[in-house]
Amino acid sequence: KAGVTQTPRYLIKTRGQQVTLSCSPISGHRSVSWYQQTPGQGLQFLFEYFSETQRNKGNFPGRFSGRQFSNSRSEMNVSTLELGDSALYLCASSLGGSMTDTQYFGPGTRLTVL
Amino acid sequence: GESVGLHLPTLSVQEGDNSIINCAYSNSASDYFIWYKQESGKGPQFIIDIRSNMDKRQGQRVTVLLNKTVKHLSLQIAATQPGDSAVYFCAENRLPGGGNKLTFGTGTQLKVEL
Secondary structure (H helix, E strand, O other): OOEEEEEEEEEEEOOOOOOOEEEEOOOOOOOEEEEEOOOOOOEEEEEEOOOOOEEOOOOOOOOEEEEEOOOOEEEEEEEOHHHHHHHHEEEEEEEOOOOOOOEEEEEEEEEEOO | OOOOOOOOOOOEEEEEOOEEEEEEEEOOOOOEEEEEEEEOOOOOOOEEEOOOOOOOEOOOEEEEEEOOOOEEEEEOOOOOHHHHEEEEEEEEEEEOOOOOEEEEEEEEEEEEEE
């Protein structure tokens, strides 16, 4: 079974631009979560989508948004990019029915904001 | 200026020795704990998990111990191998009502010396 895939793997943007990242979960998984990983803050939860609805949200500004499609694929968008948004953005998928469902992570998208 | 990164504790062990990685958590209401391994350039990889109603759980070469009294979690790796070199994160889920919203620890760098 194919793992979680994320595209693109690397991205360079400039301040003020916006960016969209994509995540394809493992087949059959209905929950997709997004995390930001930086050297300064570590791994931080952004949001979770389940059956096309945002089920949980972390403490990030409204510039960070996401959505999930009927095939469970998910996208996250960051508008008005800031230098501090440079990070590794990780997507994780799980079956979603229970909090103990294992979350499987993708390789991440490395975003650099110049 | 240059951002200050998290200071990752480092554990250096000899190949073949046992490793013990520790983690303290803050929320006594957390129900579910997971250990992840992250190799350079990759997303976190699930190792083992434990529910709060358990004290110990064993997997292949790994054991997780949970001490709820002092809110402490540990990961023991038997016969550590070079392939075990990575950053190890503990994570907790604080949503007994469902959903996935993992809170990660800062991580421990495990270095295996030949």
